[in-house]
Structure formats: C-alpha cells, structure tokens
Amino acid sequence: NAGVTQTPKFRVLKTGQSMTLLCAQDMNHEYMYWYRQDPGMGLRLIHYSVGEGTTAKGEVPDGYNVSRLKKQNFLLGLESAAPSQTSVYFCASVGPGADTQYFGPGTRLTVL
Amino acid sequence: SQKIEQNSEALNIQEGKTATLTCNYTNYSPAYLQWYRQDPGRGPVFLLLIRENEKEKRKERLKVTFDTTLKQSLFHITASQPADSATYLCALLSASNYQLIWGAGTKLIIKP
Numbered sequence: 646n647a648g649v650t651q652t653p654k655f656r657v658l659k660t661g662q663s664m665t666l667l668c669a670q671d672m673n674h675e676y677m678y679w680y681r682q683d684p685g686m687g688l689r690l691i692h693y694s695v696g697e698g699t700t701a702k703g704e705v706p707d708g709y710n711v712s713r714l715k716k717q718n719f720l721l722g723l724e725s726a727a728p729s730q731t732s733v734y735f736c737a738s739v740g741p742g743a744d745t746q747y748f749g750p751g752t753r754l755t756v757l
Numbered sequence: 758s759q760k761i762e763q764n765s766e767a768l769n770i771q772e773g774k775t776a777t778l779t780c781n782y783t784n785y786s787p788a789y790l791q792w793y794r795q796d797p798g799r800g801p802v803f804l805l806l807i808r809e810n811e812k813e814k815r816k817e818r819l820k821v822t823f824d825t826t827l828k829q830s831l832f833h834i835t836a837s838q839p840a841d842s843a844t845y846l847c848a849l850l851s852a853s854n855y856q857l858i859w860g861a862g863t864k865l866i867i868k869p
Contacts, residue, residue, distance in 0.1 A: 649800070687761065687846070687859030688801075704856075735800050744789065744850070746857075748800030 646671050651736050651749035658726045658756045666721040666752050668736030676739040677719040678703075678746070679711060681732040688735065694719055726756045760784075761849055763860035770837050770867050778832040778863045780847035788852040790830045792821055795844045795862065804845075805832075809852070837867045 649670045658664055668677065675696050680688040690703030694713040708730060710722045719738075723730060733753050737746040762781045770776040780790065789808040793801035807814045807823045807830065814821045820833040834841050844862040851858060 685765065685861055687861045688848075689859075690857070737800070744791070744806055745803040746791075746793075746801070746848075748802070750800050751798070 648672065649736055649738055649747050649749035651734075651752050653752060654750065655753050656755070658723075658754065660727060660756060662726050663722070663724050664726065664754075665723075666734055666736075666754075668719045668721070668738075668749055669717055670719075670736075670738040670747070671717060672738060672740060672747065673716070674738035674740045674747070675716070676741075677713065678737045678739075679709070679719065679721045680735045680737065681705065681730075682735060682751075683732050691721065691734075723754075726754075728756045730754065731756045761847065761858050761860040763845075763847060763863045765861060765863070767864040767866055770865065772837060772839060772867055772869050774837055776834040776837045776841065776865055776867070778845050778847075778865065780830040780832070780849075780860055782828050782849055782858075785828075785849055785858065786852045787825065788850040788855070790821075790823055790850070791848045791857075792819075792830075792832050793846040793848065795846055801846055834865075839867045839869050841865065842867045 652667045678693045679691040692711040697716040700711045712720045736749040791806045792804045795801040805821045807821045818835045822831045844864045846862040847860045
C-alpha cells in the first residue's frame with residue numbers, strides 16, 4: 646500500500662494563477678482532509694469530506710475549493726492564488742470508526 | 758479564547774535521558790488527545806491516543822499522560838535516541854464540536 650500520496654510535491658505560482666492539488670489514498674478510507682501548515686501555527690483544516698461526493702468547510706476555507714468525485718481522491722483547488730496561500734499543504738485520511746489520521750508527504754506551495 | 762499550546766522553543770536532551778514534552782489547552786472539553794511525530798519535509802505520523810477518562814498510555818518507550826484538571830498532556834520518551842529527534846505535535850478532539858485542534862509542535866533534539 647502506498648498510503649496517502651500527494652502531487653505535486655512543490656509548486657511555485659504567480660498571484661492570480663490557479664492550480665489543483667491531488668490527494669490519493671489506497672486504504673479505502675471514507676474521511677479525507679486538507680490542511681495547511683504555517684510556521685509557528687498548528688495544522689489548520691481547510692476542507693474535509695466524509696465520503697464520496699461530499700465536502701464540507703473547515704476552519705480556513707476561503708480561497709479554496711475541493712471535490713471528492715472518487716472515494717480514493719480528494720482534490721484541492723486554488724482558483725486565484727494569493728501570497729497568503731503560500732504554505733505547506735497536507736492531505737490526510739481516516740478509516741471508518743477510527744481516529745488515526747494518515748498523512749501524505751505534503752505539497753510546498755509558494756505564491757509570488 | 759480556545760487554544761492549544763506547545764513549547765515553541767526546541768528541547769535539547771542528552772541521549773539516554775527522558776524527554777518530556779508538554780501540551781496545554783484552554784477552554785476545550787476534550788474527547789481525546791493525540792500525539793504525532795513529524796520529520797522535516799514529511800507528513801505527521803500518529804503515535805498515541807489518550808482519551809479524556811484515561812490517565813496514562815504507554816507504547817514501547819513512549820508514555821502519554823492526560824490531566825483534565827490541569828488541562829495538560831505530557832509526552833515522555835524514555836531512553837531517548839538521536840533517531841527520536843523530530844517535531845512532536847499534539848492534537849485535541851473537542852467533545853463539543855468534534856473538531857480536531859492542533860498544536861504548533863515542539864522540536865525535540867537528542868544529542869549523542
């Protein structure tokens with residue numbers, strides 16, 4: 646099992662550009678999450694999904710959109726990137742009835 | 758306000774000694790608290806979970822305590838090794854809204 650994978654690993658965008666981050670998991674987990682991690686701050690939840698076809702807003706959803714068309718994939722989109730979105734983005738998944746979050750390796754995004 | 762605090766300063770410990778990390782919280786009713794390890798450039802990895810009605814949990818050289826009166830969890834690594842050097846994150850699940858709130862982490866450095 647690959648666990649949770651994220652693509653790309655690094656990306657540099659210019660202000661106003663758009664991009665999509667892909668998260669994939671092969672553990673058949675229902676719940677998936679997108680977090681951002683900034684220096685000196687705890688992980689902050691952007692959006693999450695409790696199952697295929699469902700999404701919900703987290704703590705910091707503004708400027709991001711998500712989709713969960715397939716159970717194994719959770720996409721995070723930035724429609725018009727801003728420098729404030731420079732961060733490391735982590736995807737995580739949780740199995741049914743479980744509490745452990747399994748994280749991907751992260752995507753380091755820089756917005757100039 | 759609600760917050761979770763971990764010591765932002767790095768903790769330097771001599772190899773073989775016990776390392777103790779602290780996680781304090783305010784204004785939460787916890788369902789449980791988790792500890793994760795994060796290595797540079799990687800996603801967090803789950804270590805231990807302790808529920809609000811548990812005082813202590815152990816796993817090999819790791820021990821977690823939970824004092825809901827003091828609103829504090831302590832994470833201990835006994836017989837520390839240089840390979841234990843990493844950033845350790847605590848995360849608390851709020852019993853009121855089932856949100857997982859993350860601390861910013863403490864960097865642990867084990868010196869040979």
